[in-house]
Amino acid sequence: MQVDSLIEEVIAREGGFVDHKADRGGATRWGITEAVARAEGYAGPMRSLPRQAAHAIYRRRYWAAxxxxxxxxxxxxxxxxxxxxxxxxxxxxxxxxxxxxxxxxxxxxxxxxxxxxxxxxxxxxxxxxxxxxxxxxxxxxxxxxxxxxxxxxxxxxxxxxxxxxxxxxxxxxxxxxxx
Known part of the structure; x- marks a missing residue:
């Protein structure tokens, strides 16, 4: 199984920056919420969360852990x-x-x-x-x-x-x- 392909499918489906008023998760980029990004050590603006950082978070937090x-x-x-x-x-x-x-x-x-x-x-x-x-x-x-x-x-x-x-x-x- 190729986890990188699964991660890229999720990133493609989730898309870029979203901050929907009805979403309790708040601002997201690549499907990563601000709370998760902060917990994973990302301190920058959510609009700028690098795709590679999202990929690493998915692999660590949602696959391996x-x-x-x-x-x-x-x-x-x-x-x-x-x-x-x-x-x-x-x-x-x-x-x-x-x-x-x-x-x-x-x-x-x-x-x-x-x-x-x-x-x-x-x-x-x-x-x-x-x-x-x-x-x-x-x-x-x-x-x-x-x-x-x-x-x-x-x-x-x-x-x-x-x-x-x-x-x-x-x-x-x-x-x-x-x-």
Whole structure:
């Protein structure tokens, strides 16, 4: 799996500088919020955040730190989906979706033990993923991606229902982030 390609796809989709009044994330450039840029050490104006800096932030914060590189060794399509979900909702949310799906798909814990829903890719989550992929193969990996997309779509709808200002983003979220 080529993480650089995934990152460039996200950067292209997110575009340049945006400061939408309804977006609680505030000013972004290349999809990186000001809060994340500051936490990652960028001190300049958001309009000037270099593309290379955004790329490095995506690789570090949204790929390596959550452990999606470890998922990619086992299930590359799943890792790509988790990366994209993590960029938009936070890596912990995507990992939680995966853990919930793995629990629901383990046939009453007969295939592998239920996971603690801790939103962390640790040894137990990797073992469950290994067991699932061994049992279900590539078709199973696609089912996990579908499950994550379903959970993601439900979350987008709930966000728009709870905060009407989010309706400004709902169509784009569903069109560009699901499937």
């Amino acid at each position: 959550p452990g999606f590189d470890k998922v990619a060794e086992r299930a590359p399509m799943l890792a790509a989906e988790l990366f994209d979900t993590g960029v938009n909702m936070g890596p912990a949310v995507g990992i939680g979706f995966m853990q919930r799906a793995l629990n629901a798909l383990n046939r009453g814990a007969s295939d592998y033990p239920d996971l603690v829903l801790d939103s962390v890719i640790g040894p137990a989550t990797l073992a469950a993923l290994d067991a699932f992929v061994k049992l279900r193969g590539k078709a199973g990996e696609q089912v996990l991606v579908h499950a994550i997309n379903a959970l993601q779509g439900e979350r987008y709808l709930a966000l728009a229902e709870r905060r009407p200002a989010n309706e400004a983003f709902l169509y784009g979220w569903l069109a560009n982030r699901i499937g």
